[in-house]
Structure formats: C-alpha cells, structure tokens
Amino acid sequence: MNTEIKNIKKIIVNQALELDCGQIIKNFPVAYETYGTLNKNKDNAILAFHALTGDQFCTNINPITKREGWWTFAVGPEKAIDTNKYFVICANVLGGCMGSYGPKEINPETNKLFGTTFPVITIRDMVRAQKYLLDYLGIKKLLSLVGGSMGGMQVLQFAALYPDLSHSAVPIACSASHSAQNIALNELGRQAIMADPNWKKENSSPDKGLAVARMAAHITYLSKKGLQEKFGRKLQDEGSLKFSFDADFQIESYLRYQGATFVDRFDANSYLYITRAMDYFDLEKQFKGNLSLAFKNNKSKFCVISFSSDWLYPTIENKEIVIALNTCGANVGFVEINSDKGHDSFLLNVPEFLKTISEFISSTYNEIKK
Amino acid sequence: MKKEFEVISKIIENNKRVLDVGCGDGTLMEYLKNNQQNDVRGLEPQKTLTQKCISKGLSVIEGDAEKDLPQFPKKSFDYVVLSQTLQAFLNPEKVLDQLLRIGKQTIVSIPNFGYWKVRLHLLFKGTMPITKNLPNEWYNTPNLHMCTIKDFVNYCNKKNIRIDKSMCLTNEKISEITKKNMLYKNIFSELGIFLIE
Numbered sequence: 001m002n003t004e005i006k007n008i009k010k011i012i013v014n015q016a017l018e019l020d021c022g023q024i025i026k027n028f029p030v031a032y033e034t035y036g037t038l039n040k041n042k043d044n045a046i047l048a049f050h051a052l053t054g055d056q057f058c059t060n061i062n063p064i065t066k067r068e069g070w071w072t073f074a075v076g077p078e079k080a081i082d083t084n085k086y087f088v089i090c091a092n093v094l095g096g097c098m099g100s101y102g103p104k105e106i107n108p109e110t111n112k113l114f115g116t117t118f119p120v121i122t123i124r125d126m127v128r129a130q131k132y133l134l135d136y137l138g139i140k141k142l143l144s145l146v147g148g149s150m151g152g153m154q155v156l157q158f159a160a161l162y163p164d165l166s167h168s169a170v171p172i173a174c175s176a177s178h179s180a181q182n183i184a185l186n187e188l189g190r191q192a193i194m195a196d197p198n199w200k201k202e203n204s205s206p207d208k209g210l211a212v213a214r215m216a217a218h219i220t221y222l223s224k225k226g227l228q229e230k231f232g233r234k235l236q237d238e239g240s241l242k243f244s245f246d247a248d249f250q251i252e253s254y255l256r257y258q259g260a261t262f263v264d265r266f267d268a269n270s271y272l273y274i275t276r277a278m279d280y281f282d283l284e285k286q287f288k289g290n291l292s293l294a295f296k297n298n299k300s301k302f303c304v305i306s307f308s309s310d311w312l313y314p315t316i317e318n319k320e321i322v323i324a325l326n327t328c329g330a331n332v333g334f335v336e337i338n339s340d341k342g343h344d345s346f347l348l349n350v351p352e353f354l355k356t357i358s359e360f361i362s363s364t365y366n367e368i369k370k
Numbered sequence: 371m372k373k374e375f376e377v378i379s380k381i382i383e384n385n386k387r388v389l390d391v392g393c394g395d396g397t398l399m400e401y402l403k404n405n406q407q408n409d410v411r412g413l414e415p416q417k418t419l420t421q422k423c424i425s426k427g428l429s430v431i432e433g434d435a436e437k438d439l440p441q442f443p444k445k446s447f448d449y450v451v452l453s454q455t456l457q458a459f460l461n462p463e464k465v466l467d468q469l470l471r472i473g474k475q476t477i478v479s480i481p482n483f484g485y486w487k488v489r490l491h492l493l494f495k496g497t498m499p500i501t502k503n504l505p506n507e508w509y510n511t512p513n514l515h516m517c518t519i520k521d522f523v524n525y526c527n528k529k530n531i532r533i534d535k536s537m538c539l540t541n542e543k544i545s546e547i548t549k550k551n552m553l554y555k556n557i558f559s560e561l562g563i564f565l566i567e
Contacts, residue, residue, distance in 0.1 A: 303424060322431055323441040333424045334431040335417060356421055363427025 005064055008056075008099050009033060013132045020122040020280075027108070030133050031099030032056050032091040035075060036083035038137070043368060045139045046081060046361070047130065047166075048090045049147030049154035052217075052274050053266055055098035058090045059083075064098065065265045073349045080358035085365070086143065091133050093126040093154075095273035101129070103269035115269055116200060123150070123281045127157045134165070141165055143368070144361050148172035148346035149313065150274070153281050156321065159302075160283060160294040168301040168364040170357055172346045173310050175317040176291050176324065177282035182312065185220055186275035189213030193268045210268040211259030218258045223309035223342035227251065291324035302332040303360045305353065307345040333360070371401055373542045377563050378451060378477055381535060382408060386448035389413065389472065391435050392455040396423035403428070411447075413438060436460060439468035451477045454503075454561070458512040470531065470567065479563040482538070484518030484556040503560055519547065519555060519562040526566060535565035 010031040018024050033056040038045060048058050050070065059075040061068060075081045075088055092100035095118070103118035110117075134142070145155045145166045152174025159169045175182075189212075193199055196209030219227075231251040235241070247253035287293040295302075302325055306318035315336045325332040337353045339345040345353060371379075375398045382388060384406045390399050393412030396419075402408040412430035414420045423430035431438070435452075436459055450473030452465075457480060459465045469476045481503040482488075491499035498508040506512070517525075519538065526533050536547040538559035547555045547562065 301429065319433075326431070326441050327443055329443070329446055331411075331429050332431065333420075333429040334433070335420045335424060336432055338417065352421065356424055359425035360427070363425065367427060 005031075005099050008063070010099050011133060011136050013129065015132065017125070017128060017132075019119055019125045021120045023119040025101065025119070028094075028101035028129070029099060029105070030091055030094075030101070030129050031096075032089060032133055033058070034090075034137075035059060035088040036086050038087040038139070042139055043141065043143060044085065044365070045087045045089060045134075045137070045142050046144045046146060047134070047142050047158070048075065048081070048088055049130075049145070049151035049158075050090060050093065051147070051149035051151045052278065053214075053262070053271075054151070055096060056090045056092045057098070058088070067265070070347060073347070074354060074357065080354040081146065081361065082358070086361070089133065089137065089139075091130045093150075093274065093277075094129045095121045095126070095270055095277060097267035097270040102267070103273055104267045116272070118269065118273060120276055120280075121273060122277050123153050123157050124161065124286075126277065127154050127161055130154075130158075131162065131165075141167065143365055144168040144170060146170040146172070146357065146361075147174075149174055149343065150278050152313075153278065153283075156283055156294070157281075159298055159300060160286070163295075163298040163300070166300050167368050168303070168361065170303045170305065170360065171318075171321060172305045172357075173307055173313045173318065173343055174321075175313050176294075176321050177284050178279050179317065183279045185217065185312075186279055188216050190272050190275060192216065193272060196268075199268065205263070206268045207263040210263050210266065210271060211256075213268075213271060214262040214266075215255040215259045218255060220312045221342055221344040223311065223340050225309065225340045226342055229340070291320070292327035295325050295330045296328045298328075298330055300331070301360075301364055302330060303356070304332065304334040305346075305356060306334075306336045307339045307341070307343070307350075307353070308336055309340045310343040310345065312343040371397055373539060373544070374453065374479055374561060374563065375401065377537055377539065377544055378453065378479070379406065381477055381563075381565055382406060382449050382451075384408065387411075387446070389442065389447040389450045391439070391450060391452045391469065393419075393423065393428075393430055395419050396426055396428045396430060398451065398453070399423070399428050399430075400426060435465055435468070439465065439472065442468075442472045444471055445474050447473045449473055449475050449477055453477075453479045454481055456480055457515050457517065460514065462515050466531075473567075475534065475565055475567045477563065477565050478522075479561055480517060480519070480522055481513075482519045482556065482559050482562050483516040484520060485560050486557045489557070501560075519559060520552060522562060522564065523547075523552070526564070531566050533564055533566050535563075537563040539563065 054070040058071040059069040092098040097104045103114045152171035155171040192212040193209040196206030198204040199206035234250040284291040306315040322334040390412045399410040420432040488499040539561040
C-alpha cells in the first residue's frame with residue numbers, strides 16, 4: 001500500500017497511554033470521520049467501530065481509496081443509522097493504516113517507518129484511544145455503540161471499560177473471546193504475509209502474501225451456500241477448461257481480484273497487528289473467567305445480533321454474550337437474522353438486519369428523549 | 371389487549387421485574403412497561419416476533435424456553451409469566467421447574483382441557499377436540515401435553531408448589547377458583563390462570 005494519506009481529520013493525543021503490552025505511547029494520532037450533526041444536547045452521537053480491514057470512512061466515497069465506505073448500506077441520510085438524525089463518529093483503530101497510530105506511520109524517535117517495530121496493540125488499547133476522541137468532541141454520553149466483527153469486540157470492550165458512557169450497545173456478529181478456529185485463520189493470513197520475500201524489505205511491500213491472506217480470509221466471510229449460489233462451478237471464459245493453473249473458475253478469478261484490490265488499500269503490517277489484537281481479545285479472561293462481570297452495573301440497553309450462516313462468529317458465540325448479560329441482569333435483546341451471506345451479512349444489504357438496528361436505535365433515542 | 375393479559379397484569383405489582391416467556395409480539399410486555407413501570411424482559415422462539423419486539427424497544431431474546439431458561443439466575447425476576455404454552459413443551463415439568471427457580475413468583479395460564487365443549491366434542495364426535503382455544507387438528511397441534519385445571523392443581527399439590535392465586539376465564543369473564551367450586555370451574559372455564567411459587 002503506497003497511498004498518501006493527507007487532508008483527513010485527526011487528533012494528536014498528548015496524554016500518555018500505557019498499552020497492554022506495557023509500552024507507553026504519547027503524542028499519537030487518532031484519525032476519524034464524522035457524519036451528520038451533533039445536536040445541542042450532544043445526545044445523538046453514535047460511535048461506530050470498524051472491523052479488521054475497515055477504516056474511519058464508514059459511508060460515502062472514501063477520499064483516499066475512492067471506493068464506497070464499508071458501511072454504506074447502514075449509515076447515511078435516511079438509512080438504518082440515519083445521519084439526518086444522528087451524529088456518527090468512526091475512528092481508525094490503533095494499528096490501522098488510515099492515519100491513526102500504526103505501523104505505517106513514521107516513528108518520531110528514529111524518523112523511520114515503524115513497520116514491525118510497532119508495539120503489539122490490543123482491542124482494549126484501540127478502545128482507550130477512541131475515548132480520547134470522545135473527550136475531544138465533548139461527548140459525555142453516547143446514544144449507542146455499534147460495530148460488527150472486530151467492531152463488535154470493541155463495542156463489548158468499550159461497554160466493559162466505560163459502563164456509563166453509552167445508553168445502548170449493539171455488538172454484531174462477534175465474540176467475547178476469539179476462538180481457536182479464528183486464531184488459526186488469522187495465523188494463516190499472517191504466515192502468508194511473512195512468507196512473502198518482500199516482507200520487511202525496505203521500499204517494498206509483501207503484496208503477494210497480503211493478497212493470499214485476503215483471499216483466505218474472504219472465503220471465511222462468506223457461506224458455503226452463498227458461494228455455491230453465486231459461483232457454483234461457473235467458468236471464467238464461456239467454454240471449456242484450459243488445463244492450466246489460470247483462473248478457470250469464476251470463484252478463482254473473484255478471489256484473485258479481491259486479493260489484488262486489497263493490497264492497494266491496506267498495509268500488510270497493519271494486517272499483522274490488527275489480527276493479533278483480535279486473537280488476544282478475551283474479555284472473559286479480563287474478568288477472571290467470569291464474562292458477566294464485564295457488564296456488571298452496566299445500565300445500557302444491549303441488542304446482540306448474529307447471522308444464521310455466519311460460521312466465523314456463529315450464533316452460539318454471540319449467545320455466550322447474551323448469557324453473560326442475562327446472568328448479571330443486564331438489559332439485553334438478541335436476534336439471529338436469517339441470511340445466507342455469511343459473516344459479511346453485517347456489511348451487506350440485509351433488510352431484516354438493517355431494520356432491526358434502525359428501530360432498536362430509534363427506540364433508544366425516543367426513550368432518552370422522554 | 372386480551373382479557374387474559376388484563377388478569378395477568380393486575381396480578382403483577384408496579385415497578386417489579388418481569389420475564390415474559392414466549393412473549394409473542396410483546397403486547398403484555400409493552401403494557402407492563404408503559405402502564406406499570408415494570409422492568410420487563412422477554413424470551414421468544416420466533417424470529418419475526420422477536421424482531422417486532424426489539425423494534426418496539428423491548429428487550430427480547432430469541433430463544434427456546436426448554437434450552438435457554440437455565441441461563442437466567444435464580445430468583446432474578448419478581449414474576450415469570452408463561453401464557454398458554456406449558457402444554458406445548460416437550461418437557462413441561464422441566465420448564466416449570468425453571469420458571470419457579472428464576473421467578474420469585476410465577477404466573478402460568480393453561481387452556482383447560484376439562485372445558486365442557488372439549489369434553490362433549492370428544493364424547494359425541496369421537497374425534498380430538500377443536501375449540502377457540504385449541505384450534506388445531508391432532509396432527510398439526512403444537513400442544514403435546516394438554517391438561518385440565520384440576521390436573522394442574524393436583525400437580526402443584528403433588529410437587530409442593532404453593533398456589534397463591536387461581537383464576538379462570540369463561541366468555542371473557544374472570545372468576546376465582548376455590549376448593550369448593552373446583553369441579554364446576556373445571557367444566558365451565560376455558561382458561562386457568564395461576565400465581566404459584
């Protein structure tokens with residue numbers, strides 16, 4: 001990835017933040033974007049957390065990549081998260097590559113790119129960094145926390161760290177601790193990057209490795225049924241097999257395209273650091289083996305959402321969160337949305353899902369307005 | 371709101387915590403929340419109904435009472451409500467145990483299989499009874515364990531479950547069931563509503 005990142009909003013946090021790894025960072029940037037208008041009471045703010053390969057540009061055209069934002073279906077005027085009504089904040093996570101403190105930034109001490117000298121960060125570090133942004137924006141209490149996948153983990157972590165800072169929370173398609181299968185899949189991606197001879201070489205990037213990592217990961221975001229229906233055994237060129245290793249099948253060419261376009265917009269080291277943060281996420285362990293303690297005394301309204309065909313963060317893992325919330329008497333609703341679009345469902349046009357978040361947030365908003 | 375829910379909401383005191391098991395579209399929950407300041411939660415097996423509840427701002431969990439009740443802590447609700455679904459469970463005894471564990475008090479309503487129309491249907495037609503409260507055929511009914519008001523009272527006595535209140539509904543009319551009128555009520559009531567602990 002060699003895109004210049006200029007003219008984006010960012011704050012420089014001048015307070016010291018002690019990372020979970022023990023390192024203390026200072027004067028670090030947090031890049032962000034906002035949509036809609038913060039009202040006078042400052043009670044219509046929603047913090048949206050992005051997933052592994054997202055960034056702060058959740059909707060509209062991303063000014064850097066010139067592609068549509070990752071949550072265009074959900075966020076915008078008159079959409080599920082209506083920016084005519086709400087003020088949506090989204091920040092690039094620590095370790096990211098869209099202007100926040102990450103391996104693609106220059107280390108001020110050495111004047112060189114951080115690369116793999118960047119400290120290992122955690123989901124908790126990411127969330128703490130975003131709290132500075134809220135302070136900067138002068139928001140004392142959010143209307144809602146929303147996010148899917150790694151974004152959902154940040155929702156849970158935020159709720160655990162700051163129980164009084166949000167009226168509601170919507171963790172979507174996520175888990176309170178990363179499963180062995182998910183750690184394994186992330187490791188596969190990291191090894192693909194590290195096996196690329198261009199990794200750690202100056203002035204080059206491990207594009208092939210990163211592309212393979214993306215291809216493998218992309219399969220995990222879809223469902224078997226979805227893949228079969230979309231691609232089946234369809235061939236790329238009408239006609240017959242080429243008896244070579246070219247992309248004969250449409251699914252092969254689709255994955256190659258996904259890999260190739262990904263390297264233009266994402267940094268390989270960021271991929272390593274962020275997947276690591278996901279693997280290290282274990283909210284249950286943070287609370288000494290009792291997940292419900294993470295939500296003790298939390299008065300927020302929770303709405304946990306999972307998708308029927310998501311095998312990466314299956315319903316059963318989302319239900320663990322619901323059980324923990326119930327155990328401590330928290331206010332929680334849960335629904336599994338029927339969709340054959342796999343884990344990616346939360347990013348796509350799944351009407352039942354969009355309707356659920358829309359109405360949940362608007363009912364919360366009406367309640368606080370009472 | 372249907373009469374049954376009126377009876378149930380009258381039993382429930384204001385400002386208490388209530389779990390509605392099989393809450394449907396959340397009609398009762400909404401009433402309790404808005405009119406009696408109850409802190410309400412629901413459990414509902416159907417996706418569409420769960421979504422409807424969440425849309426209304428009700429905290430409802432999509433789930434199956436037979437699987438999901440054990441997650442709720444002991445005595446975590448002042449009242450647990452189960453309206454006309456006890457007979458549809460594979461194991462009503464286990465569900466009832468769970469309800470009694472979770473709730474300080476439990477409200478259970480049952481369609482009365484001892485109702486005279488049911489009795490006459492079987493006696494004269496010789497086929498499985500179909501009534502207003504039991505509209506399905508034998509082959510597609512969700513009701514696996516039908517019982518009468520008397521059966522339910524006997525069960526409670528056998529299991530040392532205290533019955534704090536027993537009401538019945540006939541033609542939208544509410545009355546109380548007592549030891550004396552039990553035989554009569556078991557014939558002339560469509561629905562039994564019990565407050566137990």
